[in-house]
Amino acid sequence: MADHDLLNQVWTNIIGNSIKFSMDGGIINVSIKQDIKYVIVRISDTGIGISSEDQKRIFERFFKADRSHSRKYGGSGMGLAIVKQIISLHQGDIRVESEPGQGTTFFVTLPIITSIE
Ligand SMILES: Nc1ncnc2c1ncn2[C@@H]1O[C@H](COP(=O)(O)OP(=O)(O)O)[C@@H](O)[C@H]1O
Numbered sequence: 617m618a619d620h621d622l623l624n625q626v627w628t629n630i631i632g633n634s635i636k637f638s639m640d641g642g643i644i645n646v647s648i649k650q651d652i653k654y655v656i657v658r659i660s661d662t663g664i665g666i667s668s669e670d671q672k673r674i675f676e677r678f679f680k681a682d683r684s685h686s687r688k689y690g691g692s693g694m695g696l697a698i699v700k701q702i703i704s705l706h707q708g709d710i711r712v713e714s715e716p717g718q719g720t721t722f723f724v725t726l727p728i729i730t731s732i733e
């Protein structure tokens with residue numbers, strides 16, 4: 617069970633970032649895996665990547681990685697902070713793996729909740 621509009625914001629924010637931080641000809645991959653308790657949505661891109669230092673901060677409000685370049689991409693730095701809030705409202709989790717110059721992968725884990733528990 618989930619809030620349709622809120623989860624819509626999650627996917628549009630993450631995929632929007634993947635598009636924004638990729639070059640022409642980049643590849644974005646979306647896949648979903650499910651077990652008994654969770655669904656895991658994996659969104660990966662072949663874009664600019666995020667340094668390990670910045671990976672720790674991207675879910676903070678108004679945080680934008682790499683100040684010297686961030687102006688050319690625009691945006692408020694609020695997207696992932698909102699994403700994180702929405703996922704935690706759903707008792708889920710979000711995780712990032714990234715390599716500068718190689719690309720970025722986000723893993724969103726959401727519990728499968730059956731009616732009333
Ligand atoms: N797919 C991605 N590839 C590279 N950097 C990313 C990606 N997603 C997020 N980031 C980094 O995390 C920061 C925060 O993202 P977000 O909260 O959506 O803010 P915004 O998109 O407004 O800059 C971005 O400014 C960018 O530095």
Ligand SMILES: [Mg+2]
Pocket residue numbers: 629632633691695696
């Ligand atoms: Mg964004």
